[in-house]
Amino acid sequence: MLAIAGIFYELQLVTGNLYSALALLSADNNYNRRVSELAIILVIDPGSRLTGYGVIAHQGAKFTYLGSGCIKLADHDFPIRLKMIYQGISQLVEQFSPDSFAIEKVFMAHNPDSALKLGQARGAAIVGASMAELPVYEYSARQIKQAVVGNGGADKSQVQHMVKNILKLPGTPQADAADALAIAICHAHSEQNLIKLAGSASKTVRGRLRK
DSSP, rough: OOOEEHHHHHHHHHHHHHHHHHHHHHHHOOOOOGGGOOEEEEEEESSSSEEEEEEEETTTTTTEEEEEEEOOOOOOOHHHHHHHHHHHHHHHHHHHOOEEEEEEOOOOHHHHHHHHHHHHHHHHHHHHHHHOOEEEEEEEEHHHHHHHHTTOOOOOOHHHHHHHTTOOSOOOOOOOHHHHHHHHHHHHHHHHHHHHHHHHHHHHHHHHOOO
């Protein structure tokens, strides 16, 4: 069995949180979108020794925290770690039934060996999501920090603080889980912006047609 820290505690809360999300979002008359369009996002913050994950539900600008934690990999040979990441993604997909998958883009590290291992960890996670037929989205660290904190150069403590506030968490999430949740928030904002742009374009076209 995989050592996914916090997953058993979180999974006990998933059903209740999801029903709460549905009830909350369906009661909000500011949105015309149906509850069936509630989107669940699974996000991974990959690492060769510790891989963070986060899951949120969102509809428009409303977010509901569903779970987060870490897949601990440090005590195993590297090929086994990659296998554990893949299996961990499969377990999370089965449990949460997400609609999309998001991950941070690869960055240039000072240590080439570390960069190579990070890239392989990302690859294992992306394959896991792709095998589940999930659309995969990638965001740079600057994009994520800008979306969550409003500052592309924010530090980890600022990201943790904003994630806690945005998702209304009772405590500050650990760094790797907070990074994953931040990616989820970034992706939700990105989707919402695209919907707004599409709506604006539609209104413009209809306006022109009426002339």
